[in-house]
Amino acid sequence: MAQNTRPRSASLIQGLLQQRQWPSSQLFGWLLDDVLADLTGQRKPDPPPVEALSSLRDLAGEYARCVAEHPPFEDLLGPVFMEVAHRGDQQARGQFFTPPGIARLTAEMLNVEYSGSHPDGRLWQVYEPASGAGGMLLAFIQVQIERFTPESLRHWSYTAIDLDTRCAQITAAQLLANVLIHQMPMGEVVVYQGNALAPDADWRVIVHASMEADRPTARHPARIEAVQAAAARNVDLFGLPA
Numbered sequence: 628m629a630q631n632t633r634p635r636s637a638s639l640i641q642g643l644l645q646q647r648q649w650p651s652s653q654l655f656g657w658l659l660d661d662v663l664a665d666l667t668g669q670r671k672p673d674p675p676p677v678e679a680l681s682s683l684r685d686l687a688g689e690y691a692r693c694v695a696e697h698p699p700f701e702d703l704l705g706p707v708f709m710e711v712a713h714r715g716d717q718q719a720r721g722q723f724f725t726p727p728g729i730a731r732l733t734a735e736m737l738n739v740e741y742s743g744s745h746p747d748g749r750l751w752q753v754y755e756p757a758s759g760a761g762g763m764l765l766a767f768i769q770v771q772i773e774r775f776t777p778e779s780l781r782h783w784s785y786t787a788i789d790l791d792t793r794c795a796q797i798t799a800a801q802l803l804a805n806v807l808i809h810q811m812p813m814g815e816v817v818v819y820q821g822n823a824l825a826p827d828a829d830w831r832v833i834v835h836a837s838m839e840a841d842r843p844t845a846r847h848p849a850r851i852e853a854v855q856a857a858a859a860r861n862v863d864l865f866g867l868p869a
Contacts (some may be wrong), residue, residue, distance in 0.1 A: 634706040636695055638691050643711045646682055655677070658686050659796045661703075666803040667834055683704045685722075691808060699809040700768045702727060704797045705760030712793060724759045730766035736768065741775060743782065750784040750814045752844070756823035756858035758787035761798035777811045781838065783813035786832065788823045788854055795820040799834040806836075814838055818844050823858035827851045 634640060643651045656834065657675040664670040686700060693703050705724050724734075731803045745751055755764045764787055771779060785802065789795045799818040800806070807815055815837040821830035827846070835845040 631652070636690075636693050636703040636707050639686065639693060639703070640707050640710050640777055642686050643707070649679060654682070654686075655707065655711050656793060659793065659800060661687050662690060662800045662804065665806065666800065667836070679804055684817045689731075691804070692805050692809040694791060694808045696716060698769070699772065699806050699811060700765045700801075702730075702760055702762045702765050702801065704801055705762055708760055708793065708797055725762050727762060727766070728761045731770070733763065734770040736804070739771070739774075741771075741779065741782075743779075745782065751782055752786065752853065752859040754853055755787040755798075758789045758798045758818070759794050761787060761801050764798065765801060772811075773850070780811055780813045782814055784817070784842075785813060786817045786819075786850065786854060788819040788821055788858075790820070790822050792820045795833045796865075801864075803834065803836065811824050812838055815842055817850070821844070823854055827855070 643654055647659075657679060660671050660675075665687065690703070692699075697703065700720050709724065732762070741751060753767060755761070755763065758764060761815045764785060768785070771783075787795070787802075789798065795818055799816070800831075801814070802816050802818070804812065806816070813836075817835050818833040819830045820833055821827070830851075832845045
């Protein structure tokens, strides 16, 4: 029997490619901005053309349906980005996302010590210094839910960074959309755009969402140092106490 390789977000890919008035990559960028605006309440000062708003609303609705219809924290936007944003251009960009099966296997191999709330009252932390579309981080969260419980996400802080602005936005959108649609609140989500090996002055905060108001800021020196240490050790994903 032939294996079905149709992406789970195929309907979203089709919807983007069917729009002939604007390049699909540009439309995808507007869609990301629109989805993040819905999730964070912060809209960009340079909105898309009025003529595109109806199509963007339809596409945002289709993305929400895809998230709702599939298991929590599936990588749905990664395949869309690779298919729509730069079709056939991966080699020139040097962007090759970790296949879902490899991401899942890696997450399953991680020996994460977790016994509920941190003994010091802090959040446990995971750092992803080259997030791409967030596939590794999403796989880690899926395994975490299976090993522990969805409630365990409340005790964790998830930090990611990527040099590509769109990739950082995709990671942020996928994390926040699942939190909202599947009703699985996380302790904290921090996503940057920038080079994890470069000075943090050049990093841009894409999103910083926390369940508690007294959590450290996204620019907290200890957080920055931990992300840079993860990148310097060439470790894609690991967890440690906050």
